Amino acid sequence: MSSNVTTMINFNGDELAVENGISIELFLAKQEIIDGRFVVVLNDEIVPKSAYKQATVSNGDVLEIMSPITGG
Amino acid sequence: MQASPWKVYDQTLQSRLFIGTALYSSPQVMMDAIKASGSQVITLSLRRQTPTKSNSGDQFWQLVQSLGCHLLPNTAGCYSAKEAVKTARLARELFQTDWVKLEVLGDSYNLQPDPFALLESTKILISEGFKVFPYCTDDLVLCQKLADLGCEVLMPWGAPIGTGKGLVNPYALKILRERLPEITLLVDAGIGKPSDAVQAMELGYDGILLNTAVAEALEPAQMATAFSQAINAGRLAYEAGVMPERQHAKPSTPTLEQPIWQQHGG
Numbered sequence: 156m157s158s159n160v161t162t163m164i165n166f167n168g169d170e171l172a173v174e175n176g177i178s179i180e181l182f183l184a185k186q187e188i189i190d191g192r193f194v195v196v197l198n199d200e201i202v203p204k205s206a207y208k209q210a211t212v213s214n215g216d217v218l219e220i221m222s223p224i225t226g227g
Numbered sequence: 228m229q230a231s232p233w234k235v236y237d238q239t240l241q242s243r244l245f246i247g248t249a250l251y252s253s254p255q256v257m258m259d260a261i262k263a264s265g266s267q268v269i270t271l272s273l274r275r276q277t278p279t280k281s282n283s284g285d286q287f288w289q290l291v292q293s294l295g296c297h298l299l300p301n302t303a304g305c306y307s308a309k310e311a312v313k314t315a316r317l318a319r320e321l322f323q324t325d326w327v328k329l330e331v332l333g334d335s336y337n338l339q340p341d342p343f344a345l346l347e348s349t350k351i352l353i354s355e356g357f358k359v360f361p362y363c364t365d366d367l368v369l370c371q372k373l374a375d376l377g378c379e380v381l382m383p384w385g386a387p388i389g390t391g392k393g394l395v396n397p398y399a400l401k402i403l404r405e406r407l408p409e410i411t412l413l414v415d416a417g418i419g420k421p422s423d424a425v426q427a428m429e430l431g432y433d434g435i436l437l438n439t440a441v442a443e444a445l446e447p448a449q450m451a452t453a454f455s456q457a458i459n460a461g462r463l464a465y466e467a468g469v470m471p472e473r474q475h476a477k478p479s480t481p482t483l484e485q486p487i488w489q490q491h492g493g
Contacts, residue, residue: 223287226303
Protein backbone atom coordinates (compact mmCIF):
# COMPACT_ATOMS: atom_id res chain seq x y z
CA MET A 156 0.00 0.00 0.00
CA SER A 157 1.53 3.35 -1.00
CA SER A 158 1.13 6.45 1.13
CA ASN A 159 1.09 9.03 -1.71
CA VAL A 160 3.98 10.83 0.05
CA THR A 161 6.78 11.47 -2.43
CA THR A 162 10.23 10.23 -1.58
CA MET A 163 13.54 9.93 -3.41
CA ILE A 164 15.13 6.69 -4.51
CA ASN A 165 18.03 5.88 -6.78
CA PHE A 166 16.73 4.07 -9.83
CA ASN A 167 19.30 2.66 -12.24
CA GLY A 168 21.79 5.33 -11.21
CA ASP A 169 19.43 8.31 -11.33
CA GLU A 170 17.53 10.06 -8.55
CA LEU A 171 13.81 9.53 -8.93
CA ALA A 172 10.78 10.74 -6.97
CA VAL A 173 8.31 7.97 -6.17
CA GLU A 174 5.44 7.39 -3.78
CA ASN A 175 6.82 6.25 -0.47
CA GLY A 176 6.11 2.58 0.11
CA ILE A 177 5.13 1.87 -3.50
CA SER A 178 5.27 -1.83 -4.35
CA ILE A 179 7.72 -3.09 -6.94
CA GLU A 180 4.78 -4.33 -8.98
CA LEU A 181 3.18 -0.88 -9.11
CA PHE A 182 6.51 0.84 -9.68
CA LEU A 183 7.25 -1.37 -12.67
CA ALA A 184 3.79 -0.74 -14.11
CA LYS A 185 4.23 3.03 -13.76
CA GLN A 186 7.61 2.80 -15.49
CA GLU A 187 6.00 0.73 -18.27
CA ILE A 188 8.25 -2.20 -17.43
CA ILE A 189 5.63 -4.86 -17.76
CA ASP A 190 7.08 -7.81 -19.57
CA GLY A 191 10.46 -8.80 -20.88
CA ARG A 192 13.50 -10.39 -19.35
CA PHE A 193 14.93 -8.53 -16.37
CA VAL A 194 15.88 -8.94 -12.74
CA VAL A 195 14.94 -6.47 -10.04
CA VAL A 196 17.62 -5.70 -7.47
CA LEU A 197 16.70 -3.73 -4.36
CA ASN A 198 19.59 -2.56 -2.19
CA ASP A 199 21.86 -5.24 -3.65
CA GLU A 200 19.35 -8.05 -3.07
CA ILE A 201 17.52 -9.86 -5.87
CA VAL A 202 13.76 -9.46 -5.62
CA PRO A 203 12.07 -12.62 -6.93
CA LYS A 204 9.04 -12.15 -9.17
CA SER A 205 6.85 -13.77 -6.54
CA ALA A 206 7.70 -10.89 -4.16
CA TYR A 207 6.89 -7.96 -6.47
CA LYS A 208 3.56 -7.34 -4.70
CA GLN A 209 4.97 -7.41 -1.20
CA ALA A 210 8.33 -5.69 -1.71
CA THR A 211 8.18 -1.92 -1.40
CA VAL A 212 10.60 0.93 -1.92
CA SER A 213 11.17 3.77 0.49
CA ASN A 214 13.41 6.77 0.97
CA GLY A 215 17.03 6.26 -0.05
CA ASP A 216 16.55 2.82 -1.56
CA VAL A 217 18.67 1.78 -4.52
CA LEU A 218 16.60 0.01 -7.13
CA GLU A 219 18.14 -1.56 -10.22
CA ILE A 220 16.75 -3.36 -13.24
CA MET A 221 19.26 -5.74 -14.82
CA SER A 222 18.67 -6.74 -18.43
CA PRO A 223 20.42 -8.99 -20.97
CA ILE A 224 22.98 -7.32 -23.20
CA THR A 225 25.46 -8.55 -25.77
CA GLY A 226 28.71 -10.02 -24.49
CA GLY A 227 31.79 -11.91 -25.55
CA MET B 228 32.87 -35.32 -41.79
CA GLN B 229 32.19 -34.02 -38.33
CA ALA B 230 34.49 -34.39 -35.33
CA SER B 231 33.13 -36.42 -32.43
CA PRO B 232 30.55 -34.91 -30.06
CA TRP B 233 31.88 -33.70 -26.70
CA LYS B 234 30.61 -33.07 -23.23
CA VAL B 235 30.58 -29.74 -21.43
CA TYR B 236 29.44 -30.23 -17.86
CA ASP B 237 26.02 -31.86 -18.27
CA GLN B 238 25.55 -31.08 -21.97
CA THR B 239 26.65 -33.03 -25.04
CA LEU B 240 27.54 -30.73 -27.93
CA GLN B 241 28.43 -31.21 -31.56
CA SER B 242 29.88 -27.79 -32.33
CA ARG B 243 33.19 -26.93 -30.70
CA LEU B 244 32.81 -23.21 -31.25
CA PHE B 245 31.41 -20.92 -28.57
CA ILE B 246 30.59 -17.53 -30.02
CA GLY B 247 30.01 -14.09 -28.52
CA THR B 248 27.08 -11.80 -29.25
CA ALA B 249 28.91 -8.46 -29.01
CA LEU B 250 30.39 -5.96 -31.46
CA TYR B 251 28.28 -6.81 -34.51
CA SER B 252 27.21 -3.91 -36.70
CA SER B 253 23.52 -4.82 -36.33
CA PRO B 254 21.30 -7.45 -34.70
CA GLN B 255 20.73 -9.02 -38.10
CA VAL B 256 24.47 -9.33 -38.75
CA MET B 257 24.82 -10.97 -35.33
CA MET B 258 22.06 -13.45 -36.06
CA ASP B 259 23.45 -14.35 -39.48
CA ALA B 260 26.93 -14.86 -38.05
CA ILE B 261 25.79 -17.00 -35.15
CA LYS B 262 23.68 -19.17 -37.43
CA ALA B 263 26.56 -19.54 -39.89
CA SER B 264 28.90 -20.55 -37.07
CA GLY B 265 26.75 -23.54 -36.13
CA SER B 266 27.53 -22.72 -32.50
CA GLN B 267 25.39 -24.25 -29.81
CA VAL B 268 26.71 -22.00 -27.03
CA ILE B 269 26.60 -18.21 -27.08
CA THR B 270 28.00 -15.76 -24.59
CA LEU B 271 26.13 -12.72 -23.38
CA SER B 272 26.08 -10.38 -20.43
CA LEU B 273 23.88 -8.18 -18.27
CA ARG B 274 23.79 -4.53 -17.37
CA ARG B 275 21.68 -2.02 -15.52
CA GLN B 276 19.17 -1.16 -18.21
CA THR B 277 15.45 -0.47 -18.26
CA PRO B 278 13.49 -2.49 -20.83
CA THR B 279 10.55 -0.32 -21.82
CA LYS B 280 8.25 -0.45 -24.79
CA SER B 281 9.78 2.76 -26.15
CA ASN B 282 13.39 1.59 -26.23
CA SER B 283 12.71 -2.01 -27.42
CA GLY B 284 15.00 -3.14 -24.62
CA ASP B 285 13.86 -6.69 -24.95
CA GLN B 286 14.72 -7.08 -28.64
CA PHE B 287 18.12 -8.63 -27.96
CA TRP B 288 16.59 -11.17 -25.63
CA GLN B 289 13.93 -12.13 -28.16
CA LEU B 290 16.62 -12.71 -30.79
CA VAL B 291 18.76 -14.75 -28.42
CA GLN B 292 15.84 -16.95 -27.50
CA SER B 293 15.03 -17.64 -31.13
CA LEU B 294 18.50 -19.14 -31.62
CA GLY B 295 17.84 -21.98 -29.19
CA CYS B 296 21.48 -22.04 -28.04
CA HIS B 297 22.84 -22.75 -24.58
CA LEU B 298 23.55 -19.47 -22.81
CA LEU B 299 26.88 -18.73 -21.19
CA PRO B 300 26.57 -15.41 -19.34
CA ASN B 301 29.81 -13.64 -18.49
CA THR B 302 30.94 -11.45 -15.63
CA ALA B 303 32.78 -9.05 -17.92
CA GLY B 304 33.97 -5.81 -16.39
CA CYS B 305 34.39 -7.18 -12.85
CA TYR B 306 37.62 -6.33 -11.06
CA SER B 307 37.03 -8.07 -7.71
CA ALA B 308 35.77 -11.42 -6.49
CA LYS B 309 32.88 -9.66 -4.76
CA GLU B 310 31.68 -7.99 -7.98
CA ALA B 311 32.10 -11.19 -9.98
CA VAL B 312 30.15 -13.29 -7.49
CA LYS B 313 27.35 -10.73 -7.38
CA THR B 314 27.19 -10.56 -11.18
CA ALA B 315 27.16 -14.35 -11.46
CA ARG B 316 24.24 -14.58 -9.05
CA LEU B 317 22.31 -11.97 -11.04
CA ALA B 318 23.13 -13.80 -14.25
CA ARG B 319 21.80 -17.05 -12.86
CA GLU B 320 18.54 -15.37 -11.93
CA LEU B 321 18.29 -13.52 -15.23
CA PHE B 322 19.23 -16.29 -17.62
CA GLN B 323 18.07 -19.27 -15.57
CA THR B 324 21.36 -21.12 -15.97
CA ASP B 325 24.06 -22.16 -13.55
CA TRP B 326 26.70 -21.81 -16.25
CA VAL B 327 28.92 -18.76 -15.88
CA LYS B 328 31.92 -17.53 -17.82
CA LEU B 329 33.84 -16.14 -14.90
CA GLU B 330 35.90 -13.09 -15.78
CA VAL B 331 37.70 -11.22 -13.03
CA LEU B 332 40.13 -8.75 -14.50
CA GLY B 333 43.33 -7.63 -12.88
CA ASP B 334 44.59 -5.13 -15.41
CA SER B 335 42.53 -2.71 -17.45
CA TYR B 336 45.23 -2.26 -20.09
CA ASN B 337 45.44 -5.81 -21.38
CA LEU B 338 42.32 -7.19 -19.65
CA GLN B 339 44.44 -9.86 -18.00
CA PRO B 340 42.57 -12.08 -15.53
CA ASP B 341 43.37 -11.62 -11.83
CA PRO B 342 44.33 -15.18 -10.81
CA PHE B 343 43.87 -14.57 -7.08
CA ALA B 344 40.39 -13.05 -7.35
CA LEU B 345 39.51 -15.72 -9.90
CA LEU B 346 40.33 -18.50 -7.44
CA GLU B 347 38.47 -16.74 -4.64
CA SER B 348 35.30 -16.24 -6.67
CA THR B 349 35.46 -19.72 -8.22
CA LYS B 350 35.50 -21.28 -4.78
CA ILE B 351 32.40 -19.34 -3.70
CA LEU B 352 30.47 -19.96 -6.90
CA ILE B 353 31.18 -23.69 -6.99
CA SER B 354 29.97 -23.97 -3.39
CA GLU B 355 26.73 -22.34 -4.59
CA GLY B 356 26.25 -24.90 -7.37
CA PHE B 357 27.53 -22.88 -10.32
CA LYS B 358 29.18 -24.58 -13.30
CA VAL B 359 32.14 -22.28 -13.67
CA PHE B 360 33.92 -21.59 -16.97
CA PRO B 361 36.88 -19.51 -15.79
CA TYR B 362 38.56 -17.16 -18.23
CA CYS B 363 42.15 -17.57 -17.08
CA THR B 364 45.74 -17.15 -18.10
CA ASP B 365 47.76 -20.13 -19.34
CA ASP B 366 49.59 -20.52 -16.01
CA LEU B 367 49.77 -24.22 -15.13
CA VAL B 368 49.59 -23.77 -11.36
CA LEU B 369 46.57 -21.49 -11.58
CA CYS B 370 44.83 -23.96 -13.86
CA GLN B 371 45.62 -26.87 -11.56
CA LYS B 372 44.15 -24.97 -8.62
CA LEU B 373 41.01 -24.11 -10.58
CA ALA B 374 40.63 -27.78 -11.48
CA ASP B 375 41.17 -28.76 -7.84
CA LEU B 376 38.32 -26.43 -6.85
CA GLY B 377 36.00 -28.37 -9.15
CA CYS B 378 36.14 -26.64 -12.52
CA GLU B 379 35.57 -29.25 -15.21
CA VAL B 380 36.19 -26.63 -17.89
CA LEU B 381 39.03 -24.11 -18.15
CA MET B 382 39.33 -21.32 -20.68
CA PRO B 383 42.91 -20.02 -20.91
CA TRP B 384 43.57 -17.06 -23.12
CA GLY B 385 45.41 -17.32 -26.41
CA ALA B 386 46.20 -13.61 -26.23
CA PRO B 387 44.55 -10.57 -24.61
CA ILE B 388 40.88 -10.01 -25.47
CA GLY B 389 40.28 -8.40 -28.84
CA THR B 390 43.92 -8.38 -29.98
CA GLY B 391 43.62 -11.12 -32.60
CA LYS B 392 47.23 -12.10 -31.94
CA GLY B 393 46.51 -15.81 -31.96
CA LEU B 394 48.34 -18.17 -29.63
CA VAL B 395 51.04 -16.04 -28.03
CA ASN B 396 52.37 -18.91 -25.92
CA PRO B 397 51.62 -22.24 -27.60
CA TYR B 398 54.17 -23.96 -25.35
CA ALA B 399 52.18 -23.09 -22.21
CA LEU B 400 48.92 -24.17 -23.85
CA LYS B 401 50.50 -27.47 -24.90
CA ILE B 402 51.75 -28.10 -21.37
CA LEU B 403 48.26 -27.42 -20.01
CA ARG B 404 46.81 -29.98 -22.40
CA GLU B 405 49.40 -32.56 -21.42
CA ARG B 406 49.13 -31.99 -17.68
CA LEU B 407 45.35 -31.67 -17.42
CA PRO B 408 44.12 -34.49 -19.69
CA GLU B 409 40.78 -34.87 -17.91
CA ILE B 410 39.84 -31.19 -18.07
CA THR B 411 37.83 -29.71 -20.92
CA LEU B 412 39.98 -26.92 -22.34
CA LEU B 413 38.88 -24.08 -24.58
CA VAL B 414 41.04 -21.25 -25.82
CA ASP B 415 39.17 -18.06 -25.02
CA ALA B 416 40.29 -14.67 -26.30
CA GLY B 417 42.98 -13.55 -28.67
CA ILE B 418 42.00 -15.72 -31.63
CA GLY B 419 42.29 -13.66 -34.82
CA LYS B 420 42.30 -16.06 -37.73
CA PRO B 421 40.89 -19.52 -38.43
CA SER B 422 44.48 -20.81 -38.55
CA ASP B 423 44.90 -19.74 -34.89
CA ALA B 424 41.89 -21.87 -34.01
CA VAL B 425 43.27 -24.83 -35.99
CA GLN B 426 46.54 -24.54 -34.10
CA ALA B 427 44.76 -24.73 -30.75
CA MET B 428 42.58 -27.63 -31.84
CA GLU B 429 45.58 -29.57 -33.17
CA LEU B 430 47.14 -29.19 -29.72
CA GLY B 431 44.17 -31.13 -28.40
CA TYR B 432 42.03 -28.29 -27.16
CA ASP B 433 38.37 -29.20 -26.95
CA GLY B 434 36.96 -25.96 -28.27
CA ILE B 435 37.32 -22.27 -29.00
CA LEU B 436 35.48 -19.25 -27.66
CA LEU B 437 35.69 -16.14 -29.80
CA ASN B 438 33.80 -13.01 -30.69
CA THR B 439 35.83 -10.15 -32.16
CA ALA B 440 37.42 -12.20 -34.94
CA VAL B 441 33.98 -12.85 -36.40
CA ALA B 442 32.20 -9.63 -35.44
CA GLU B 443 34.93 -7.41 -36.87
CA ALA B 444 35.43 -9.35 -40.10
CA LEU B 445 34.26 -7.63 -43.26
CA GLU B 446 31.81 -10.50 -43.75
CA PRO B 447 31.00 -11.87 -40.30
CA ALA B 448 28.77 -14.73 -41.44
CA GLN B 449 31.42 -15.92 -43.91
CA MET B 450 34.12 -15.70 -41.25
CA ALA B 451 31.90 -17.63 -38.84
CA THR B 452 31.67 -20.41 -41.42
CA ALA B 453 35.45 -20.31 -41.88
CA PHE B 454 36.00 -20.68 -38.13
CA SER B 455 33.46 -23.47 -37.88
CA GLN B 456 35.22 -25.44 -40.61
CA ALA B 457 38.68 -24.67 -39.23
CA ILE B 458 37.77 -25.82 -35.74
CA ASN B 459 36.24 -29.00 -37.09
CA ALA B 460 39.35 -29.61 -39.24
CA GLY B 461 41.67 -29.05 -36.28
CA ARG B 462 39.75 -31.46 -34.12
CA LEU B 463 39.57 -34.10 -36.86
CA ALA B 464 43.33 -33.79 -37.29
CA TYR B 465 43.91 -34.19 -33.55
CA GLU B 466 41.68 -37.25 -33.40
CA ALA B 467 43.34 -38.69 -36.53
CA GLY B 468 46.79 -38.34 -34.92
CA VAL B 469 49.30 -35.89 -36.32
CA MET B 470 52.50 -37.45 -37.67
CA PRO B 471 55.68 -36.94 -35.64
CA GLU B 472 57.93 -34.11 -36.78
CA ARG B 473 61.37 -35.15 -38.10
CA GLN B 474 64.64 -33.30 -38.41
CA HIS B 475 65.56 -34.80 -41.77
CA ALA B 476 63.75 -35.57 -44.99
CA LYS B 477 62.20 -38.96 -45.61
CA PRO B 478 61.12 -39.82 -49.17
CA SER B 479 57.48 -40.58 -49.64
CA THR B 480 58.00 -42.37 -52.99
CA PRO B 481 59.48 -45.87 -52.56
CA THR B 482 63.22 -45.96 -53.34
CA LEU B 483 63.43 -49.74 -53.85
CA GLU B 484 64.54 -50.87 -57.32
CA GLN B 485 65.49 -47.37 -58.45
CA PRO B 486 67.79 -47.32 -61.52
CA ILE B 487 71.49 -47.12 -60.66
CA TRP B 488 71.87 -43.74 -62.34
CA GLN B 489 69.28 -42.18 -59.96
CA GLN B 490 71.18 -43.10 -56.74
CA HIS B 491 73.00 -40.15 -55.15
CA GLY B 492 75.07 -39.37 -52.07
CA GLY B 493 75.09 -41.48 -48.93
